[in-house]
Amino acid sequence: MITEILLGNLVEMTPEEFLSSSVWVARIKTYFKLMDVNGDGFLSLSDYEAIADRLVELQGNSSNYEEIMTLFRDLFQNMIAGGASVDANTMIREEELVANAAKAVSVLQSAPAVGTRKNEVFFDIIDTNKSGEISREEYRKYLAIYSGGDQPERADKAFDSIDADGNGSITRTEFIEGHMGYWFTHPSNQSHTPLPYGPLVEA
Structure with a gap:
């Protein structure tokens, strides 16, 4: 059902069309600054492996450790490094x-199930009490794992932008559509802009 919704909303665009949007570029720069925990101006494979370790620790269950670690290594290689070979350097x-x-994103628009699956895994990790919804506190802990520290104001603004119906919790559909919309949708095709990583930096 979620994949069908996303397929209906995605409009395939070229890399140049995404890059022409200052808002979309600001989204990616916002993500970069959040993930660059040590402020050295780079993202590395070890950064993503460390995040995977922290997410496993958050859920208190290492049974899917390999799946999470593989997910983050694939994310780094295919999204962050553009599909190039990667190593510790x-x-x-x-x-x-x-x-x-x-x-x-221009390539993956034709295969939204890939992004959907990634976000399904994230949702299940963040929903630590397995209620089927993500609470404000759970989302704060999730962003803290990315940023390396608690940033409640940023996390609350991110949470509110994804909680589409404003009921105080994030459903699986809201979470997946919010994150997919952030990366895969040109701002000109959106009536609402989700901010899963908090307020945007300047492009």
Whole structure:
């Protein structure tokens, strides 16, 4: 059902069309700054492996450790590094991420199930009490794992932008559509802009 919704909303676009939008570029730069925890101006494979470790710790269950670690390694290679071979020495700068992400999303638009599956896994990890919904506190903990520290104001703004019906919790559909819309949809095709990583930086 979720994949069908996304298929209906996605309009396939070229990398150049994504890059022409200052809002879309700002989204990617916002993500970069959130993930660049040590502020060195680069994203590395070890950064993503460390996040995977923290997510496993958050859920308190290592039974799907390999799935989560593989997911983050694939995310780094296919989205962050643009599909290039990666190793412990691979370092991606902000401008490289913007270009790589534009190429990746233009390709993956034709296969939304890939992004949907990734976000399904994330949802299940963040929903630590297995209620079927993500609470404000659960979302704060999730973003803290990415950013390396608690940022309640940023997390609350992100939460409110995804909680489409404003009922105080994020459903699976809201979570997946919010994250997919952030990456895969040109701002000109959206009536609402989800901000899953908080307020946008300047492009």
